[in-house]
Amino acid sequence: MVFARAGWTVRLFDNVPAQLDAARGHIAASLAEQQAIGLCADAAGAVARVTMASRIEDALADAAWVQENLPEQVDVKRDVYRTLDAAAPATAILASSTSAIVASRFTQMLNGRARCLVAHPVNPPHLVPIVELCGAPWTSAATIERARATMTDVGQVPIVVRRELDGFVLNRLQGALLNEAMRLVGEGYVSPEDLDKTVAHGLGLRWSFMGPFATIELNAPGGVADYCARYSGIYRKLAAEPPAPAVWDSENVARVAAALGDAPTAAERDRRMAERDRRLLALARHKRDQSET
Numbered sequence: 491m492v493f494a495r496a497g498w499t500v501r502l503f504d505n506v507p508a509q510l511d512a513a514r515g516h517i518a519a520s521l522a523e524q525q526a527i528g529l530c531a532d533a534a535g536a537v538a539r540v541t542m543a544s545r546i547e548d549a550l551a552d553a554a555w556v557q558e559n560l561p562e563q564v565d566v567k568r569d570v571y572r573t574l575d576a577a578a579p580a581t582a583i584l585a586s587s588t589s590a591i592v593a594s595r596f597t598q599m600l601n602g603r604a605r606c607l608v609a610h611p612v613n614p615p616h617l618v619p620i621v622e623l624c625g626a627p628w629t630s631a632a633t634i635e636r637a638r639a640t641m642t643d644v645g646q647v648p649i650v651v652r653r654e655l656d657g658f659v660l661n662r663l664q665g666a667l668l669n670e671a672m673r674l675v676g677e678g679y680v681s682p683e684d685l686d687k688t689v690a691h692g693l694g695l696r697w698s699f700m701g702p703f704a705t706i707e708l709n710a711p712g713g714v715a716d717y718c719a720r721y722s723g724i725y726r727k728l729a730a731e732p733p734a735p736a737v738w739d740s741e742n743v744a745r746v747a748a749a750l751g752d753a754p755t756a757a758e759r760d761r762r763m764a765e766r767d768r769r770l771l772a773l774a775r776h777k778r779d780q781s782e783t
């Protein structure tokens with residue numbers, strides 16, 4: 491949807507044909523919603539630019555960009571990358587959506603490994619524009635630059651992770667917050683509802699348009715150095731007592747789950763996901779109207 495609404499021709503391939511059928515309906519419905527709120531100029535035109543390929547080679551022929559969304563399993567990715575590298579034009583970029591597997595683990599053996607990188611999107615990518623770009627040690631600088639330009643061109647917001655590391659940047663930040671949240675709720679300091687409010691009605695309001703550095707820069711008259719002079723004591727103390735990996739052990743997960751109560755039914759989950767996407771659409775439009783990224 492991201493590429494198609496930006497005018498690109500898109501060919502989808504999945505080795506389970508039913509997935510392609512489901513994608514067709516989902517794409518048409520979602521692009522229509524995006525048009526209604528002003529995020530897509532011509533939904534019907536964008537839908538018409540997306541076709542389904544019955545063979546992977548047909549999807550790859552003449553491709554300029556390949557976005558791989560295989561299951562998060564390194565052996566599957568390694569296997570299919572051999573085909574991608576052999577069948578895609580030598581000029582095509584091969585980008586992986588992987589959330590946590592560094593590209594060096596599935597591209598090392600490829601002749602065309604210099605054109606491979608991770609381009610990690612965030613769900614749902616048509617509403618949350620960040621994309622983390624992270625090359626393997628052998629990814630060419632030209633590939634990273636072209637990927638950055640392409641992502642910008644299709645309306646996403648790329649960042650470059652300069653060296654491979656587990657979790658890239660986004661999931662390391664999310665992990666730091668989740669680790670602490672699991673401790674605070676698991677050890678009974680706060681209810682899950684109140685913890686969620688702290689983000690939704692506190693930190694998250696600023697974070698929807700400025701990051702933590704831009705935030706602290708305004709929280710002391712002399713900027714970041716002044717902020718650190720004033721407040722580093724508290725953060726130093728917290729850093730000395732980080733949440734332990736045991737916050738993910740079954741005992742603590744059970745405590746957190748009990749505090750949260752019954753898991754939502756499938757229908758309730760669908761309702762909440764639709765509500766999330768409705769709010770994200772409104773926020774995306776608001777951010778676009780404010781012309782910031």
Ligand SMILES: NC(=O)c1ccc[n+]([C@@H]2O[C@H](COP(=O)([O-])OP(=O)(O)OC[C@H]3O[C@@H](n4cnc5c(N)ncnc54)[C@H](O)[C@@H]3O)[C@@H](O)[C@H]2O)c1
Pocket residue numbers: 503504505506509558559560561562563566570587588589590610611612613
């Ligand atoms: N779901 C998310 O929120 C999210 C967000 C960012 C990145 N990612 C990453 O995107 C990738 C895909 O995630 P997902 O949640 O969509 O996974 P998924 O398991 O839901 O979908 C994977 C798809 O790949 C297809 N597939 C499996 N083997 C194949 C093969 N050999 N050839 C062609 N197609 C094949 C499956 O039929 C399935 O449709 C993962 O690397 C994941 O880490 C996911």
